[in-house]
Amino acid sequence: MSHKLTLQEIEDFSSEFNQDPQNKVIARAAQRSGVLEASYNDRVQSKLTRVFSTELDTDNVTNQKHSGRCWEFSTLNVLRHEFGKKYKAKNFTFSQAYNFFWDKIERANIFYDNILNTADKALDSREVKSALDFAGADGGQFHMAAALVAKYGVVPSYAMPETANTNNTTGFATALGDKLKKDALVLRKLKQEGKDEEIEKARKKFLSEVYRMTAIAVGEPPKKFDLEYRDDDKKYHLDKDLTPIEFLHKYLGDVDFDDYVVLTNAPDHEYDKLYGLPGEDNIEGSYKIKLLNVPMEYLTSAAIAQLKDGEAVWFGNDVLRQMDRKTGYLDTNLYKLNSLFGVDLDMSKADRLRTGAGEVSHAMTLVGVDEDNGEIRQWKVENSWGDKSGNKGYFVMNNDWFNKYVYEVVVHKKYLTDEQRKLAEGETIDLPLWDSLA
DSSP: OOOOOOHHHHHHHHHHHHTSTHHHHHHHHHHHHOHHHHTBOGGGGGTOOOOOSEEOOOOOOOBOOBSSOHHHHHHHHHHHHHHHHHHTOTTOOBOHHHHHHHHHHHHHHHHHHHHHHTTTSOTTSHHHHHHHHTTTOOOOOHHHHHHHHHHHOOOBGGGSOOOHHHHBOHHHHHHHHHHHHHHHHHHHHHHHTTOHHHHHHHHHHHHHHHHHHHHHHHOOOOSOEEEEEEOTTOOEEEEEEEOHHHHHHHHHTTOOGGGEEEEEOOTTSOSSEEEEOGGGOOSTTSOOOEEEEOOHHHHHHHHHHHHHTTOOEEEEEOTTSSEETTTTEEOTTSBOHHHHHTSOOOOOHHHHHHHTSOOOOEEEEEEEEEEETTEEEEEEEEOSBOTTSTBTTEEEEEHHHHHHHEEEEEEEGGGSOHHHHHHHTSOOEEOOTTSTTO
16 A cells, blocks of 8 residues: 655645644754753653662773673673672773684684575575674674683783774774675585585685684784782782683682573563574584573562672663663653654554564663662663763663663573573574564
8 A cells, every 4th residue: 555745745744833833942952952952851860869779899890982792791791790709809800802802703603604504595585694794793692702701711801902993893893794795605605516625625714814804903812811910908919821711710610601591571572482593603512592581570580689699680771772871871761752752652662672673782781779668769780881971880770761671681590480490491492683682
């Protein structure tokens, strides 16, 4: 069914707009300051107090700068808080560049697998196009970060510092994406021609080239390093000649990623199901992405329980919704866009996911919650945008924002029900790369 827009209709729209003099007043404010500033609700600051009944002992924050590495930052933030609690060193930080390096190599390898496994499909098929669109990307999921840490360990931030290409990944991501897509054409042709021996030679050559590109852009990871730091009591510590895996097992050996589950709230999918995203897995033979879909109250109760036990919580969310970077407010009433435009923009969480209006666009870390007689007032959020955002890098989130725009929390299995634990250990229902949870 089609409709041709007529000039008379346009005239009617203009007449209707100009009948209300308030529209001109609103338009001047919006055009001068932008729709967000014009609709900003300064009343929210009276409710977001930054005082929390449960709060972890934290201090400095990290900064992912111009990159899509939030999923790595949030995972390493959870680990560094655990390290800080155990060894009284709350400002200790891990190197994100180290895990970023290995992600590029591993993700290239699994990309080649996906290209070879879909060589019988048309280049413009949804499966192949989705895989190509993912080439060179930064974004990721919790289990991807867990797989990197489990295989390669971790190093202190000083052992492998950030570079210009980790602080701003655009140039390297574009170059790497172009390289992977070009390689894909070669591998598809070899596969279609049944040249298996040539495929393995080509793959090895291509992976060596990816390694060279990443080493040039990021630097080669250290094979060994000396752990050196002062704790919160100013006591000096030195542990020499550690490998990244030795460091992980010696200092964080009681952190077992097998004990954790990603609870997701995606009401456009069936609840009490374990979903997988094989198209986003980054390491062959390691952790696979698994999302246990449950009603929102389970994400809330598990996150609070983990915080009360003194452990930070990784969470995936749609951060650009109703957020002010300067103040660090996350509040569903922050911008009164419905009032500004005189239209109803509200959608259910399920409809936002179905239409693409909602997505998991960012990962952050829960480090506090404020409760009053069972009522959740607000949450303390550690972001990875540096200390110039929010209150020295920390955001405050009201509970309505948590319910509407949080989609995932990573929690210990002990906070799940018996039935949920069984589901978490079962087989996944695998979703395609174009699914709303991808």
